[in-house]
Amino acid sequence: MKYRAICENHLYSKAYKKGKKAVLPTLAVYVLPDYRKHALMKANPEKKYINRIGLTVGKKIGGAVQRNRAKRILRHAYKEIDTAYGVKTGHLIVLVAREAIGGKKTQDVARDMTRALRKLELI
RNA sequence: GCAACCGAGUGUGCGAUCGCGCGAUAUGUCGCCGAAAGGUAUUAUCGCGAGGAAAGUCCGAGCUUCAUAGGGCAGGAUAACGGAUAACGUCCGCCGAGGGUGACCUCAGGGAAAGUGCAACAGAAAUAGACCGCCGCGUUCUGCGGUAAGGAUGGAAAGGCGAGGUAAGAGCUCACCGGCACGACAGGCGACUGUGUGCAAAUGUAAACCCUAUCCGAAGCAACACCGUAUGGGAAGCGUUUGCCCGACAUAUCUUCCCGGGUGGCAGCGGUAUUUUAUAUACCCAAGCCGUUUGGUAACAAGCGGCGAAGAUAGAUGAUCGCAAGGCGAUUUUCGUCUACAGAACUCGGCUUACAGCUCGUGUUGCAGAC
């Protein structure tokens, strides 16, 4: 299962402004409905709606090694949740790493992400 | 044994399950995005998948482009000497200066008699003169002249010390030391060292301006090339990529720039060229790495043999568990905890900076003890 990334900067700023959000010490989640979901569904050979994921990891987290690690953990945690519960599709989801993510294990982040996604009624 | 100095290396390992990027082969779709070029999608197997600094971007190159000879000024960089190197501001050797008992370490280390500037405070005076003192003369309450030996100031006061000399003094003269210079002699490729001869002018500062010598065209893979839109539209009159000047060349049917997409560049069981028709050869990749031999004090060079797959594009290595290794703490079965600095982005050679711990060298020095 592939996950498409959000590449457009304007979608990020839109998500911060208008999206629904849930904030926890390790991460923050912003969600927007995806207006291009039908086009993306047609492009997908499995003919299903998918979520587009965006990762935001700022300089506050640390150097390149720390930032890369934060991105991996976020991606892995999302994948675990998706396979376990099945996240509702057809959304833009922006995952923002916060400072407390440094030194945390994937399970901790996945637990926080689950709470955030429950609050946003995506699972 | 203690305390040091120098150089070099390593940068946790193994296994299991799930997962990621790229390539190859097979399988599979004939769809979707796009105007086109092109991109993307299934599963399986195999292969490969971050560093010694990948970092800072401080130097030097390769590569690419700028239609077109060249030259000058400005500007920038470097600075003993000899060598190494593709090149360097790097490296090696050596000279000089400074530091350390020593092993050893540090040095932007050309020119201050080409010129200009600056040197606070103190001090009489800062590149030039006389405050105290000393001596001579005059006068009677302080003047004129000589003097840098003594005092005092300062980072620096026209070299130091002794003797001669003098009214008192002074390189004024002499010996020694120090300084500077040399078509001199000896050694060295050379910087330079030693000896000899001569000289008395010379405060410091060029990491102040400056002068001398040597070197430097510019921009950068977001370069650039190709494909498509497309015999497209728009702007400028220049242009050789910081400025100025001289000069040559080409033109308005010319030249340059801008407008929006993609691929290559980009990296290897591959690519290009030639020959042939599926293989062979050469080159690139790669001024690469490892081993070894020879030459050299060394940096390094040459020969021989072997190795050779990271190439993303919101940016690939993770998660969990177990075992092992090392350190620390409690304890002495064992338990807990920690394992640095840090992430390739066109490619190399250096420099600088960050770094837990560990290892190595018949390495070297000083001190103490024993023989």
Add this chain to the structure above:
RNA sequence: UGGGAUGUAGCCAAGUGGUAAGGCACCAGACUUUGACUCUGGCAUUUCGCUGGUUCGAGCCCAGCCAUCCCAG
């Protein structure tokens, strides 16, 4: 990738190589019954982001680092 700027007291900052201006804040005192305002005084103690170097002498000059910020495509 290329280019540039800044760092001085808690804050804002000036500063030709020669004792580090000034304002706000703070502290002490005066004035007041008390406070505010005002006035007077103090406050950089080896120190100009850090480490070296040049110099008699460095906040200033030079080199290398560190941090923050900005610009171009």
